Amino acid sequence: xxxxxxxxxxxxxxxxxxxxxxxxxxxxxxxxxxxxxxxxxxxxxxxxxxxxxxxxxxxxxxxxxxxxxxxxxxxxxxxxxxxxxxxxxxxxxxxxxxxxxxxxxxxxxxxxxxxxxxxxxxxxxxxxxxxxxxxxxxxxxxxxxxxxxxxxxxxxxxxxxxxxxxxxxxxxxxxxxxxxxxxxxxxxxxxxxxxxxxxxxxxxxxxxxxxxxxxxxxxxxxxxxxxxxxxxxxxxxxxxxxxxxxxxxxxxxxxxxxxxxxxxxxxxxxxxxxxxxxxxxxxxxxxxxxxxxxxxxxxxxxxxxxxxxxxxxxxxxxxxxxxxxx
Amino acid sequence: xxxxxxxxxxxxxxxxxxxxxxxxxxxxxxxxxxxxxxxxxxxxxxxxxxxxxxxxxxxxxxxxxxxxxxxxxxxxxxxxxxxxxxxxxxxxxxxxxxxxxxxxxxxxxxxxxxxxxxxxxxxxxxxxxxxxxxxxxxxxxxxxxxxxxxxxxxxxxxxxxxxxxxxxxxxxxxxxxxxxxxxxxxxxxxxxxxxxxxxxxxxxxxxxxxxxxxxxxxxxxxxxxxxxxxxxxxxxxxxxxxxxxxxxxxxxxxxxxxxxxxxxxxxxxxxxxxxxxxxxxxxxxxxxxxxxxxxxxxxxxxxxxxxxxxxxxxxxxxxxxxxxxx
Numbered sequence: 154x155x156x157x158x159x160x161x162x163x164x165x166x167x168x169x170x171x172x173x174x175x176x177x178x179x180x181x182x183x184x185x186x187x188x189x190x191x192x193x194x195x196x197x198x199x200x201x202x203x204x205x206x207x208x209x210x211x212x213x214x215x216x217x218x219x220x221x222x223x224x225x226x227x228x229x230x231x232x233x234x235x236x237x238x239x240x241x242x243x244x245x246x247x248x249x250x251x252x253x254x255x256x257x258x259x260x261x262x263x264x265x266x267x268x269x270x271x272x273x274x275x276x277x278x279x280x281x282x283x284x285x286x287x288x289x290x291x292x293x294x295x296x297x298x299x300x301x302x303x304x305x306x307x308x309x310x311x312x313x314x315x316x317x318x319x320x321x322x323x324x325x326x327x328x329x330x331x332x333x334x335x336x337x338x339x340x341x342x343x344x345x346x347x348x349x350x351x352x353x354x355x356x357x358x359x360x361x362x363x364x365x366x367x368x369x370x371x372x373x374x375x376x377x378x379x380x381x382x383x384x385x386x387x388x389x390x391x392x393x394x395x396x397x398x399x400x401x402x403x404x405x406x407x408x409x410x411x412x413x414x415x416x417x418x419x420x421x422x423x424x425x426x427x428x429x430x431x432x433x434x435x436x437x438x439x440x441x442x443x444x445x446x447x448x449x450x451x452x453x454x455x456x457x458x459x460x461x462x463x464x465x466x467x468x469x470x471x472x473x474x475x476x477x478x479x
Numbered sequence: 480x481x482x483x484x485x486x487x488x489x490x491x492x493x494x495x496x497x498x499x500x501x502x503x504x505x506x507x508x509x510x511x512x513x514x515x516x517x518x519x520x521x522x523x524x525x526x527x528x529x530x531x532x533x534x535x536x537x538x539x540x541x542x543x544x545x546x547x548x549x550x551x552x553x554x555x556x557x558x559x560x561x562x563x564x565x566x567x568x569x570x571x572x573x574x575x576x577x578x579x580x581x582x583x584x585x586x587x588x589x590x591x592x593x594x595x596x597x598x599x600x601x602x603x604x605x606x607x608x609x610x611x612x613x614x615x616x617x618x619x620x621x622x623x624x625x626x627x628x629x630x631x632x633x634x635x636x637x638x639x640x641x642x643x644x645x646x647x648x649x650x651x652x653x654x655x656x657x658x659x660x661x662x663x664x665x666x667x668x669x670x671x672x673x674x675x676x677x678x679x680x681x682x683x684x685x686x687x688x689x690x691x692x693x694x695x696x697x698x699x700x701x702x703x704x705x706x707x708x709x710x711x712x713x714x715x716x717x718x719x720x721x722x723x724x725x726x727x728x729x730x731x732x733x734x735x736x737x738x739x740x741x742x743x744x745x746x747x748x749x750x751x752x753x754x755x756x757x758x759x760x761x762x763x764x765x766x767x768x769x770x771x772x773x774x775x776x777x778x779x780x781x782x783x784x785x786x787x788x789x790x791x792x793x794x795x796x797x798x799x800x801x802x803x804x805x
Contacts, residue, residue, distance in 0.1 A: 186563070204606060
């Protein structure tokens, strides 16, 4: 597992011992064996495994604080587990380091991992460190567990279901615009969100949703993924989509299209039966978690498609690229 | 899982559908959901999880055939599972692609995956594809299973155990020398081995070994890993170490030190009780698998160390860097 085959084996073993061994959990053998060993829970549980890679200059910026890069790498995977209804439990880390990422980077990076291990009750169980002459590349593989009857996929949405979304849409896109100087005078909350997403495990109450995913490719495109996996029409009401409260209303209108097609939200989009009980359960969960959950549309029968509707129920015209895929 | 947040989302979904969906196994949801879902075997089995990253210019050469790059990425992880005594079952793939790795590369790369999925009875269950402006980076996370009482670690070697190794040592190092033009007139078998390792799952008979690892950092250094995890002395007999038969004896002598310290062998180094029964079981397994298994030393009590001994039992002097870590 955390072994190294380049020209600096001693250095790499030291690196693992210094920065990562203290993060290791049960089954990791102190990151000193060939692989981790788990005894998966077997009492009606399912194991969920997600993996995501983040690449310097693609998914984060070279100057982003190292602890936030670490937390982003964990959180995009925590979000994938949450989208399956699962509790994230343990993870493996593949770190491909350029030469300029040395001691100072690694100290802050591992401190970021430690902080989110505490925040989300996670264990590091394995990984690999390698060197590169290219950009920093980080892959995290997250293992979670979920009772079999609470597993959520993209494939269970049924006509008549209500469509819900957690949080607000577009914060991360705004953060990227702020950090790259493309939009001025934005609230700092957006840059913070881009650098460190806020995944939503434990927010959706178990047993109520019929389908779910996390919004990483943009709300509209991701709604299309539920549409195609469930073979339904996802009819979204443009006016109901929750936009960031810290963005002044004129800018909400100006950037609407970018907000609903920009990626990296890591909010959960899910469907649930349109019953008074389900609705009450969802709104109650929203209040408990102190996370807004907003109804934004209705699942309709028909060939897989996403419809974005204006207040008159007419199609809302989008021009951005994301739209072409539906 | 196999999602993409760069500027070419449609292109990436197409890429997954075209090259990878056909490789997906049970629990992968056709690579179209947020994560894979497994129902791990629970009847006394343990789950083994290994992950290794290979990086262009570090672990493989830019001109290596794409199908062999794919197979190497799988096989280094198959080898880690084998080192734990486990049967590899399913894997996740993180592919970070530079722009010049296009359709032709991906066709050959996925064909290599398919070939080894058949050869080793594996399923792809998830992954992620991302773009980079740097070198090609491939991480594979392999999930295997092993009966709890057949699990092997680096920590079980006991004084008096015999030390065994599969195959021959140094082939991959010779291959790298051939491919980089540093040694001429070497048999083609070595370059082939560097590009496509030969892991040894199912070679060690269950229940006989007390410790095991796969040789990725060089025989001497990896023997040291068993020494430190088991708190024993690994006493190796230099004359007994099996060297590649296709290397003429004068070159075996000339390059001895490089062969036993060079990495990427992916042979298994293991310890077993020095009993007639254990020895017979191992030699029988060697014959069945048509893989040489050679006794190369004895575990001794004492503070963790590796000793390389000449035919007189005196310390064999090594000068190469690898040695400094013991």
